[in-house]
Amino acid sequence: MTTIKLPGLIDPHVHVRDLNQSHKEDWDSCTASALAGGITCVMAMPNTQPPITNLESLKMQQEAARARARCDYGIFLGAGVENIETAHTLASQTSGLKMYLDQTFGPLRLDNLDSLVAHAERWDKNRPLLCHAEGRTVAAAILVAHLANRSVHICHVSRKDEIELIAAAKMKGIQVTCEVCPHHLFLTLEGCRLPAGYIEVRPRLATQEDVDALWANLEAIDCFATDHAPHTRQEKESDSPPPGYPELETALPLWLTAIHENRLTLDDIVKRMCNQPQKIFGVPTQADTWIEIDTDLEWTVRGETMFSRAKWTPFEGWKMKGKVTAVYLREELVYDGEKVLAPLGTGRNINEETL
Amino acid sequence: MTTIKLPGLIDPHVHVRDLNQSHKEDWDSCTASALAGGITCVMAMPNTQPPITNLESLKMQQEAARARARCDYGIFLGAGVENIETAHTLASQTSGLKMYLDQTFGPLRLDNLDSLVAHAERWDKNRPLLCHAEGRTVAAAILVAHLANRSVHICHVSRKDEIELIAAAKMKGIQVTCEVCPHHLFLTLEGCRLPAGYIEVRPRLATQEDVDALWANLEAIDCFATDHAPHTRQEKESDSPPPGYPELETALPLWLTAIHENRLTLDDIVKRMCNQPQKIFGVPTQADTWIEIDTDLEWTVRGETMFSRAKWTPFEGWKMKGKVTAVYLREELVYDGEKVLAPLGTGRNINEETL
Numbered sequence: 001m002t003t004i005k006l007p008g009l010i011d012p013h014v015h016v017r018d019l020n021q022s023h024k025e026d027w028d029s030c031t032a033s034a035l036a037g038g039i040t041c042v043m044a045m046p047n048t049q050p051p052i053t054n055l056e057s058l059k060m061q062q063e064a065a066r067a068r069a070r071c072d073y074g075i076f077l078g079a080g081v082e083n084i085e086t087a088h089t090l091a092s093q094t095s096g097l098k099m100y101l102d103q104t105f106g107p108l109r110l111d112n113l114d115s116l117v118a119h120a121e122r123w124d125k126n127r128p129l130l131c132h133a134e135g136r137t138v139a140a141a142i143l144v145a146h147l148a149n150r151s152v153h154i155c156h157v158s159r160k161d162e163i164e165l166i167a168a169a170k171m172k173g174i175q176v177t178c179e180v181c182p183h184h185l186f187l188t189l190e191g192c193r194l195p196a197g198y199i200e201v202r203p204r205l206a207t208q209e210d211v212d213a214l215w216a217n218l219e220a221i222d223c224f225a226t227d228h229a230p231h232t233r234q235e236k237e238s239d240s241p242p243p244g245y246p247e248l249e250t251a252l253p254l255w256l257t258a259i260h261e262n263r264l265t266l267d268d269i270v271k272r273m274c275n276q277p278q279k280i281f282g283v284p285t286q287a288d289t290w291i292e293i294d295t296d297l298e299w300t301v302r303g304e305t306m307f308s309r310a311k312w313t314p315f316e317g318w319k320m321k322g323k324v325t326a327v328y329l330r331e332e333l334v335y336d337g338e339k340v341l342a343p344l345g346t347g348r349n350i351n352e353e354t355l
Numbered sequence: 356m357t358t359i360k361l362p363g364l365i366d367p368h369v370h371v372r373d374l375n376q377s378h379k380e381d382w383d384s385c386t387a388s389a390l391a392g393g394i395t396c397v398m399a400m401p402n403t404q405p406p407i408t409n410l411e412s413l414k415m416q417q418e419a420a421r422a423r424a425r426c427d428y429g430i431f432l433g434a435g436v437e438n439i440e441t442a443h444t445l446a447s448q449t450s451g452l453k454m455y456l457d458q459t460f461g462p463l464r465l466d467n468l469d470s471l472v473a474h475a476e477r478w479d480k481n482r483p484l485l486c487h488a489e490g491r492t493v494a495a496a497i498l499v500a501h502l503a504n505r506s507v508h509i510c511h512v513s514r515k516d517e518i519e520l521i522a523a524a525k526m527k528g529i530q531v532t533c534e535v536c537p538h539h540l541f542l543t544l545e546g547c548r549l550p551a552g553y554i555e556v557r558p559r560l561a562t563q564e565d566v567d568a569l570w571a572n573l574e575a576i577d578c579f580a581t582d583h584a585p586h587t588r589q590e591k592e593s594d595s596p597p598p599g600y601p602e603l604e605t606a607l608p609l610w611l612t613a614i615h616e617n618r619l620t621l622d623d624i625v626k627r628m629c630n631q632p633q634k635i636f637g638v639p640t641q642a643d644t645w646i647e648i649d650t651d652l653e654w655t656v657r658g659e660t661m662f663s664r665a666k667w668t669p670f671e672g673w674k675m676k677g678k679v680t681a682v683y684l685r686e687e688l689v690y691d692g693e694k695v696l697a698p699l700g701t702g703r704n705i706n707e708e709t710l
Contacts, residue, residue, distance in 0.1 A: 101491070113490040114516035135468040136456070139495035146498075147523045161469035168502045 001294050003325065006270060008040025008071075008289040009252065010277040012095075013155055013179060013225035015105075015244065016042065016073075018064045020049035025230040025246075025309045027068035031347055032340040033228070033248040033308040038291040038324040039273075040071050041283055041350060042228075042248075043095050046078030047106035053078045058090060062349065069347030070340060071329060072286060076130065078108045079119045088122045093351055095281050096128030096153070101137045104202050105229065105242050116141070120148040128153050128281055134203050138162045142169050142176050151175035153280060156227050158184040158203040160213035167220035177280050179223035182254045183245055183314055185214055194314055197241030201229070215263065222280060224272040226251045230310035246310040250301055254315070256293065256322025283350050292326040299323055307340060356649050358680065361625060363395025363426075363644040364607065365632040367450075368510055368534060368580035370460075370599065371397065371428075373419045375404035380585040380601075380664045382423035386702055387662040387695040388583070388603040393646040393679040394628075395426050396638055396705060397583075397603075398450050401433030402461035408433045413445060417704065424702030425695060426684060427641060431485065433463045434474045443477045448706055450636050451483030451508070456492045459557050460584065460597050471496070475503040483508050483636055489558050493517045497524050497531050506530035508635060511582050513539040513558040515568035522575035532635050534578035535569055537609045538600055538669055542566075549669055552596030556584070570618065577635060579627040581606045585665035601665040605656055609670070611648065611677025638705055647681040654678055662695060 011034065017025040025033075034042050044061065046052035052061050052075065065073055074095030077087055087097055099119060100108045110116055123129050130153045131141040138154055142165075145152035157163050157178045169176050189205040199205065214221070229244025236242070252273070258264040277283060298321050303312035327335035334342035366389065372380040380388075389397050399416065401407035407416050413432065420428050429450030432442055442452055454474060455463045465471055478484050485508045486496040493509055497520075500507035512518050512533045524531050544560040554560065569576070584599025591597070607628070613619040632638060653676050658667035682690035689697035 112516070113494060113514075113520065116491060116494075117516060117520065136471060136492060136495040139468060139471075139498040140491040141494075143494040143498035143501075143524070144520070147520065147527060159468075161467070161472060165468065165472065165499070165502065169498070172502060 002296055004266070004293050004295055005290050006038070006293060007274050008286045008291055008327070008329065009038050009273040010041045010281070010283055011039045011226050011228065011248065011251070012043045012223055012277045012281050013227045014042040014044055014248065015047070015229040016044040017048060017230065019060060024232060027065050028070070028344055029307060029309040030228070030248070031070040031073070033246070033306060034071050035327050035335040035340050035342060036307050036324065037248040037250070038252045038293070038327060039248060040286055040289050040291070040327065040329055041073065042071060043074045043076060043281060046076045046098055047100065047104060047108045051078050051106060051108050052076070053080050053083050053108070054086065055090060058093060065347065065349065066345065068344045070334065070342035070344065071347045072350055073347050074281065074283070074350045079110055080108060081110065081115050084115060084118045084122065087119065088124055091124035091127045094127065095351060096130050097123045098130045098132070100132045101141060102132055102134045104132050105244060116144050117148070120144045120150060125150045130155055132156070135159070135162065139165055142174060145176070146174050151177065154178040156181045156184065156203055156225065157214070158206050159210045163214055163217045163220055167217050170220060177222040178220065179225035180214055180221045181225055181227045182247055182251050185211060186254060187314065197236040197238065198312070198314065200241045200243040201245055202243040218268065221272065222276045224251065224255065224269070230308050232310060233312055236312070245314045246306070246308040246312070248308060249306050250313055250315045252324060253320040253322055256295060257320050259295070260321045286329070288331040289329050291324055293322060294325045295322045297321070297323040357651055359621070359648050359650055360645050361393070361648060362629050363641045363646055363682070363684065364393050364628040365396045365636070365638055366394045366581050366583070366603065366606070367398045367578055367632045367636055368582045369397040369399055369603070370402070370584040371399040372403060372585065374415060379587060382420050383425070383699055384662060384664040385583070385603070386425040386428070388601070389426050390682050390690040390695050390697060391662050391679065392603040392605070393607045393648065393682060394603060395641055395644050395646070395682065395684055396428065397426060398429045398431060398636060401431045401453050402455065402459060402463045406433050406461060406463050407431070408435050408438050408463070409441065410445060413448060420702065420704065421700065423699045425689065425697035425699065426702045427705055428702050429636065429638070429705045434465055435463060436465065436470050439470060439473045439477065442474065443479055446479035446482045449482065450706060451485050452478045453485045453487070455487045456496060457487055457489045459487050460599060471499050472503070475499045475505060480505045485510055487511070490514070490517065494520055497529060500531070501529050506532065509533040511536045511539065511558055511580065512569070512576070513561050514565045518569055518572045518575055522572050525575060532577040533575070534580035535576045536580055536582045537602055537606050540566060540569055541609060542669065552591040552593065553667070553669065555596045555598040556600055557598040573623065576627060577631045579606065579610065579624070585663050587665060588667055600669045601661070601663040601667070603663060604661050605668055605670045607679060608675040608677055611650060612675050614650070615676050641684070643686040644684050646679055648677060649680045650677045652676070652678040
């Protein structure tokens with residue numbers, strides 16, 4: 001057994017749900033799931049019910065998080081056509097502005113060039129501007145941010161043309177960062193044996209060529225993000241299955257297993273799940289916070305044993321090598337390899353200024 | 356009466372039709388219409404029947420033009436997914452590569468980022484790359500061209516957000532040019548009294564705010580282009596009216612009338628219908644070629660008197676001030692203010708190298 005210590009990991013793309021979707025997940029179950037995955041800080045997406053688009057809805061989520069989060073957190077604001085003039089006034093209380101430019105789960109969606117430009121121009125240049133953008137929309141988002149003299153973060157990049165475009169933009173000195181999710185690095189649409197409804201995710205699973213291109217362009221990938229997006233089995237088995245996979249507890253084990261396969265180094269992981277997310281999303285250093293990993297522990301993924309309320313995983317039955325054995329948050333043992341010990345409300349909002 | 360002489364004008368966006376759509380227009384009627392409008396060089400769009408996408412279809416259009424064109428011409432190639440590897444081999448025989456990235460008339464259409472990038476990278480950097488792009492797609496096309504270290508020409512810009520984006524990109528030193536059509540400068544969707552089918556055009560007519568923004572950003576507009584797109588009355592009155600207006604004979608009169616209204620200067624017109632199209636599209640100087648204009652002649656637009664086979668116009672009944680009274684092509688009088696005198700086959704292909 002080889003035990004190593006790493007800093008607490010940061011996941012910049014988590015759907016915490018809560019409030020009107022607590023049956024899927026809430027701050028309690030989501031952050032327990034994060035800790036069990038070695039993640040000590042989650043950044044919460046705003047396509048909740050209600051969506052986080054104004055002071056009132058932000059405050060509701062902040063209160064829910066304050067009451068129930070077991071690990072640290074930041075909350076993103078959602079960009080809509082109705083908050084173009086007000087979103088930026090909430091910047092200091094959020095971890096960034098998320099723009100949904102292509103199909104996603106929930107009602108937040110920006111379709112037009114003018115609203116994209118308006119948000120890019122108005123949003124705080126020192127806070128991240130994040131885009132759900134696919135295909136040509138990735139190119140549009142990068143140009144619009146470039147013309148607004150600001151950086152942009154492209155979420156869950158999934159395709160060859162997208163990662164190559166981002167790599168080319170970086171080469172040209174354009175300020176763009178990006179993240180890639182485990183499912184887009186380990187699953188293909190053709191090879192995936194998930195039942196029909198379970199397979200749904202946005203961006204969709206892609207081809208082996210896309211997966212290969214993501215691995216080939218690892219240097220252009222700033223962050224690994226889970227896009228943890230829990231839905232119940234019943235919902236996934238329904239006639240209109242919502243897109244998304246729960247992934248907080250499998251991400252790090254997948255990366256650790258990839259180390260054994262010589263596809264990644266430990267440094268690759270720390271860079272993309274700690275140093276770079278910290279820098280991009282302005283996450284303060286989590287003092288006296290670390291995780292312990294048994295890099296040789298072999299285990300089999302089982303959704304039913306997970307802390308996430310979804311109780312299923314797209315990696316069901318996968319053999320992993322490497323597991324989190326302990327998580328310490330501010331010197332306190334908050335996960336012991338089996339149980340989450342952090343009480344509700346342990347987590348802190350990483351954005352100092354709260355309402 | 357004030358008669359002035361101008362160089363022959365260039366229209367970089369003309370749907371000549373011909374071949375399987377000769378009932379709408381052909382090189383004969385289209386170039387007669389051009390000459391009557393003071394235009395001595397037309398650039399023909401490739402969304403014909405069959406579309407111009409390879410050597411064979413290019414040759415068919417070249418032969419049709421050689422036989423019937425009454426004024427000079429260039430022919431654009433159409434970009435498809437099937438000619439990514441071959442299009443650039445035909446570059447020297449064309450006036451540019453047209454990419455249809457948004458909804459248009461005909462089957463040519465590129466939807467994906469990868470095909471857009473592939474054409475932008477492969478197409479001759481000294482020949483124009485033209486895009487039918489609307490909204491966010493304008494931003495995508497500009498970034499993709501920028502990353503491929505080449506210029507891009509945005510066709511028929513119609514909206515405020517688009518022209519402002521282009522102006523911002525130019526300010527940033529990005530190589531982008533654009534054109535605007537008379538109908539987007541003189542008509543709005545709300546104000547237009549055309550019957551339902553006749554009103555259809557792509558990009559659609561926009562709002563007064565869009566029209567005002569185009570006029571306000573005149574400096575960012577490199578060319579005036581007609582997007583002359585003839586369809587028969589019967590087609591426009593059908594259940595699925597095709598988009599497009601015939602405009603070769605009304606463009607210059609509209610600009611001349613705008614001079615009287617102090618909205619344009621003669622220099623604005625010459626720059627955008629001669630000097631800049633010449634430069635952008637590599638049109639050789641048309642020696643001993645000029646047009647004569649009576650700037651004070653008042654007349655009323657009547658579609659039925661036009662040379663275009665469509666025999667209707669979106670400007671029916673409009674009062675104009677200014678009219679072409681003579682056109683000379685290589686010293687020959689080819690239009691006398693009433694009749695087109697140029698015989699079929701008078702026109703030359705401006706791209707020296709022919710098949």
